[in-house]
Amino acid sequence: MNPNARIPPRWTSLDASRVALPMPSTPAFVWSVTNGFLEWFGDLGLFAWQVMRAAVRRPFEGRELIRQIDEIGSKSLPLVALAGAAIGAVLSLESRSSLVRFGAKSMLPAALVYSIIHETGPIVTGLVVSGRVGAGIGAELGSMKVTEQIDAIEASGVNPYKFLAFTRIVACILMLPLLTLAGDFCGVLFGWVAETLVEPVSFLRFINQGFAGASFSDFLAPTLRTAFFGLIIGMIGCFQGMRTKGGTAGVGFSATSSVVLSSLFVILADVILVKFILVFFS
Amino acid sequence: MMQPEQASLLAGEESAAPRAIESAGGKSDGPAVILRGLHKSFGSQIVLDGIDLTVENGETLAVLGRSGTGKSVLLKLIIGLQKPDSGSICIHGQEITILHLDALNEIRKKMGFLFQQAALYDSLSVEQNVAFPLTRHTNMTEPEQRDRVRELLAEVGMEGDLKKMPSDLSGGMQKRVGLARALALDPGILLLDEPTAGLDPITSGEIDELILKLQEEHDMASIVVTHDLQSAKTIADRLALLQQGKVQIEGSFEELEKSGNAFVAEFMKRDS
Secondary structure, eight states, X not given: OOTXXXXXXXXXXXXXXXXXXXXXXXXXXXXXXXXXXXXXXXHHHHHHHHHHHHHTSSOOOHHHHHHHHXXXXXXXXXXXXXXXXXXXXXXXXXHHHHHHHTTOGGGHHHHHHHHIIIIIHHHHXXXXXXXXXXXXXXXXXXXHHHTTHHHHHHHTTOOHIIIIIIXXXXXXXXXXXXXXXXXXXXXXXXXXXXXXXXXXXXXXXXXXXXXXXXXXXXXXXXXXXXXXXXHHHHHHHXXXXXXXXXXXXXXXXXXXXXXXXXXXXXXXXXXXXXXXXXXXXX | OOOHHHHHHHTTOTTHHHHHIXXXXXXXXXXXXXXXXXXXXXXXXXXXXXXXXXXXTTOEEEEEEOTTSSHHHHHHHHTTSSOOSEEEEEETTEEXXXXXXXXXXXXXXXXXXXXXXXXXXXXXXXXXXXXXXXXXXXXXXXXXXXHHHHHHHHHTTOGGGTTOOGGGSOHHHHHHHHHHHHTTTOOSEEEEESTXXXXXXXXXXXXXXXXXXXHHHHOOEEEEEOSOHXXXXXXXXXXXXXXXXXXXXXXXXXXHHHSOOHHHHHHHHHHO
């Protein structure tokens, strides 16, 4: 060993203040973020256009659509049912103590049913599905992108926008309202179970009281609203997945960003659509 | 000058697409692939800087070069996965750079592509992977498709692995299944991206022999992108060496050996 050998100096965190990092100015940072945001929307618009163009051309990929309906619909059912049941039970227990305090205990079934059908059921279903399906689509398509499977589909003369994206988006649009109805049913059922454990009441009486003032339009608009949630979840999941770059880190980013963005847009759409429904359906 | 048929395809007439296959996708008397003045850049990085190449029917051309010289990009341009910045790509006499998607897909059906990592669909079994082009582009009944898939898998020595998933296969086996899938529609042109990359020498030799056998049986024009000079020597009729986005030299293996070109000599020395 050379006795004159010198260990090269190493930077530590204490030296960080000595390192001059190029920090972007505030206007440059704001411009960069705004530019990235607008670019993302522009790319999403182009992607939606490609999917719509592919959708009107034959063949219609019916077999793949059925596979996706099974994947997105029936495999999400247990989670949506569980979430609906939990929300129903919690709502029942929480509402009960408030209503008892104001002497309106008899209003519990109606308050529960109205709350679940109008808001809690649709938004909980939307968020649960955006978590499960959004992540699944983002990761699956992202993985296909980085392993050149999407290129292989295109090279074999099949349009990936139709085969991969359109089928998943349509499956999401069709399945969200049905999953919402299942979630609503479990919510009302377990709301009754929670109420019965505190003060026994027959299921028939609970249902009669709950649906006494409800009409078909109370179901229709909030449930169909979730078809729009399905469009958001499917579109963002496919878009983020099919634009994946890099290796496994890129796939992870696509999965995470699919969930974050689809949940965010589901909540935003919920706010806008609630106002829309109040104006046009009340 | 643009032919009337090309003009109608550009205009997006759906009815023009089947005619395009008859005249373009099928084998013709002229060369299978003609590339003229092909340029491709990614940002400021020039990858292909005026490529001119011709591949005749039944001929195998090996494209060699260092990593990052645009060999794989060249194949993706030929099958239309990427668009060139300028230049012309003629497949059996049909200019494909101006075609709309439907007509391009008709041309793609006449080409088979083996990807570097095989790119098998990992949610489908071996049988479903090979059947994928058949279910979409032929009117075969299910029993006919099954028979065709078995026949193709037997050709590549994978007939016993029908129900296996891609994740259960080794690299060499995945390449074999990828080859079977590429041959499913009996293409006139086969594009192979690094068919022996990542394989041990014995498996590489087996894949080379398999490619030779398939070329003899199917009489296809093939373009093979590879780093492996031994593999290129075995399977190719002609070699083209890419450097700095251009074809540095092309010819038979012997012609390249005798050329005295410094880059060729260096390439051969490193590989030997």
